[in-house]
Amino acid sequence: MKSIATGPGNTQRLKKAVHHHRLATKRGVLERMFTLWFRGFVYNQIWEDPRVDAAALQLGPQSRVLTISSGGCNVLNYLVHRPARIVAVDLNANHMCLTRLKLAAIKHLPDYESFYRFFGYGAHADNITNYRRYIRDALDPQTRGFWESSDWPGRKVGPRRIGYFERGLYERAKLGQFFRVVHGLARKMRRDPARLLSARTLA
Template sequence: MVYTQIWEDPVVDMTALAIKPSHNLVCIASGGCNMMSYLTASPASLLAVDLSPAHVALGRLKLAAAQQMPDHERFYEFFGHADRPANLRRYDQHIAPHLDSTSRAYWETRSLGHRRIEVFTKGVHRYGLLGRFIGAAHLVARLGGVDFRPLLECRTLAEQQRFFDERLAPLFDSWPVQFLARRRASLFGLGIPPAQYDKLAADGNGDVIPVLRERLRRLVCRFPLSENYFAWQAFHRGYAPTEPRALPPYLQRENFEALRDAAQRARLVNRSLTDALAEEPEASKHGYSLLDAQDWMNDEQLGALWRQITRTAARGATVIFRTGGSTDILPGRVRADILGRWTYDCEASETGFRADRSAIYGGFHVYRRR
């Protein structure tokens, strides 16, 4: 398990995709948050893929819970708070009987006498590679004398900016932070592979420190905490207890019935996106969400993926993705005769980048099928 909550803003995605009831969507699942949030817009279908069996099990758990939990309150207790003792009973009663055998085996595997599903009684957002990385970052901050509680009490952007300038920015001048940040292995806990690390460093003229400082500043200072659940996850290690707007769409009460209805039209498979698309009909898909997966790909993999995207894309289809660096990675790497069938939407890309509350990426990119 890498992500129990992913770091791409689904509201930005949904605006760029302009999801309609007739749309058939394709996405990379990761921790499932965005997949679930897209379903609140009631598309005709959604095909989600992931190479991680753990992510697939988590996504299928969420899909089953959306359809089987009696109400929003208990659904939110399970995935929002994600630390209630009653969640174990709710899993056994409402979810487990409706899970596929592979996913059920994943969640019921025992270690030291405990079933894996019990992480939902302990605060699931503190688990997985990212959750543990954030925990380690909290430890480093405490060793540097930084307490995040005053940040979470800020009520204005000016107060958030002051906290960053006075408490967080100086951390980047300390030798422990510089030592750790300049080592690729240290950032792998954020899901940043070596190739993506190099793109980050390129934005800082070879030095990753100013890039990380600026992206943390955006996370802390660009949006009010009352609206930014990514900041709460980073500094509270969970969602805000009293800020209903600081939640992903799939956890918001007003979206629960739409989510419940659309969840039955979603399919999540443990495959590569390219292989999954190869079995889909031509011109059948209207929206593709690739997260930052292309940063991991070589030219051959990118070319194979875009051949399948172009083959399966309906007229006017949209592809969205993020990059660790600021520049678009496709020109010069995907064949011109394939990329030439698409138009890069500069305005939507820039608008989405400015609006992205997760703040950790260098670029948000939107392509439209000609």
């Protein structure tokens, strides 16, 4: 993860990677909906089981891994297997900055409890203090600038992104917000998605 592109330039790169059809077409509309959705903070944690990947890929000291960064969880799990190299890439700068923040926190926070408050609980006033004391100076300028800037247009005013870890990291990602909307709709429609877990057929 040698560089992170943020700001308008990153938006243009995202459009270049995704937009392949004219806006007036169905595919073109879907592509632009994707870039609008993916421009923000989408994933702050990953739910896939990296143990399956590690077993299938037979990760070990000779392995060289190319992976999507996303929330950084799988990247960190792959490190347990001590591969020769991991290259993490992502179209979304939010995900790259979160992964770098996690790596710096693992190296520099004083103990497991402070790391868990930061990323496990994700909502504690001590997190901001610990960021300034232990993590901030260990970040590269791009990552530090990302977390200390605002989501608001211009990024000169408004709450800083690092405040997510005081106000609630897991309230910020778009995927979680989407699930809350679906959950609310299911309750209003008196549908219980948990019933899917007891299904014995696809019918």
